[in-house]
Amino acid sequence: MELSEIQRLVDANAECYSKKHGIPLSVDLLVLKLMEETGEFAEALTVSRNLCRAEKRVDAVTSQENLAAEIADVAVTVLHLASMLKIDLEAALEKKALAKGRAYLAERNAA
Ligand SMILES: [Mg+2]
Secondary structure, X not given: OOHXXXXXXXXHHXXXXXXXXXXXXXXXXXXXXXXXXXXXXXXXXXXXXXXXOHHHOOXXXXXXXXXXXXXXXXXXXXXXXXXXXXOXXXXXXXXXXXXXXHHHHHHHHHO
């Protein structure tokens, strides 16, 4: 699936959430949500490493599911934020990391 299609579906989900809960989406709210979701991911990671109180600990499968869910929340928020800011995320990723990654792999494979 292309990133633009993922972004389109994420935007549709955000619109559905906004309508369902009567919460207008804005860049300011999304930045706050990004901080919230990043914190939730950090908490899941803390739990997964058993760096938490005993009563918060969960089994390894649940821990991995929690980590996946929370990192997905972070990614979804970033994707929707990019849409609201009219940023072509694929182009930005290409410029920031993909071209360099591709060049590194080509060099590594040639060695
Ligand atoms: Mg979350």
